[in-house]
Amino acid sequence: xxxxxxxxxxxxxxxxxxxATFAFTYVSTGGTLTGRLTGTLLGDGNTVAxxxxxxxxxxxxxxxxxxxxxxxxxxxxxxERAPTVTFDGAILDFFAIxxxxxxxxxxxxxxxxxxxxPLVSTSPxxxxxREPYEAGRWSLAAVPEPATWGLMIAGFxxxxxxxxxxxxxx
Numbered sequence: 001x002x003x004x005x006x007x008x009x010x011x012x013x014x015x016x017x018x019x020a021t022f023a024f025t026y027v028s029t030g031g032t033l034t035g036r037l038t039g040t041l042l043g044d045g046n047t048v049a050x051x052x053x054x055x056x057x058x059x060x061x062x063x064x065x066x067x068x069x070x071x072x073x074x075x076x077x078x079x080e081r082a083p084t085v086t087f088d089g090a091i092l093d094f095f096a097i098x099x100x101x102x103x104x105x106x107x108x109x110x111x112x113x114x115x116x117x118p119l120v121s122t123s124p125x126x127x128x129x130r131e132p133y134e135a136g137r138w139s140l141a142a143v144p145e146p147a148t149w150g151l152m153i154a155g156f157x158x159x160x161x162x163x164x165x166x167x168x169x170x
Contacts, residue, residue, distance in 0.1 A: 021054055021143040024085070026092075026109075028120060028137065031060040031127045033107065036143065037085065037094075046090075048140070050083040053096050057107050059127040065105060067096035073110040076103065085109070089135030092118070109133060 020040065026033040035057035039050040052070050056063035072081045072093050083094035097106035108114070108121040120133040144152075 020145065022048055022085075023141050023143050025139045026120060026133070026137055028127070028129045029131055030129050033120075033122070033126065033129075034058045034061075035096075035107075041142070046086045046088060048085050048087075050085060050094050057096060057126060059122070059125075064107075064125040065098050067098055067106050069097045069100045069106075071095050071097070071100075073108055073113040077113060079113075085138075085140060087140045089133075089138035089140075092120070092133055092138060 036054040039048040074081045092109035105123045118133045122129045
């Protein structure tokens with residue numbers, strides 16, 4: 001019985017861990033952007049405050065140049081806003097660029113600053129897209145951290161051991 005409680009605690013602990021990496025996909029009329037963002041899930045359970053880009057952003061499966069700088073388009077106009085996205089796509093507000101002094105190479109999701117409407121715009125390295133963004137074309141998913149996977153695997157192992165022990169006792 002104690003083993004069952006320990007297993008339940010491990011499984012609950014594994015499921016409540018919040019991932020700091022989020023995989024995104026945006027299907028534009030010209031192709032598909034995919035990548036991973038690092039950030040913090042905010043209290044509403046829908047909004048992610050973005051810290052950076054983990055690995056390359058890809059256009060139709062082809063990796064573009066590294067985009068280590070993440071700001072918002074509003075920064076270009078002197079308005080500081082934190083880069084954020086939501087799981088439901090209602091807010092996509094980040095500008096991933098190669099160089100803080102060169103805004104020509106990168107991926108832009110802007111809710112209202114550049115064209116005064118929601119916009120996705122990319123440089124040629126990322127498909128040369130420029131169109132209004134639509135929430136229905138966006139998906140975001142939390143990527144479990146290695147520690148979470150470790151806890152889940154350990155939990156399944158303990159469940160298996162408990163089942164085997166129960167069979168041997170009968």
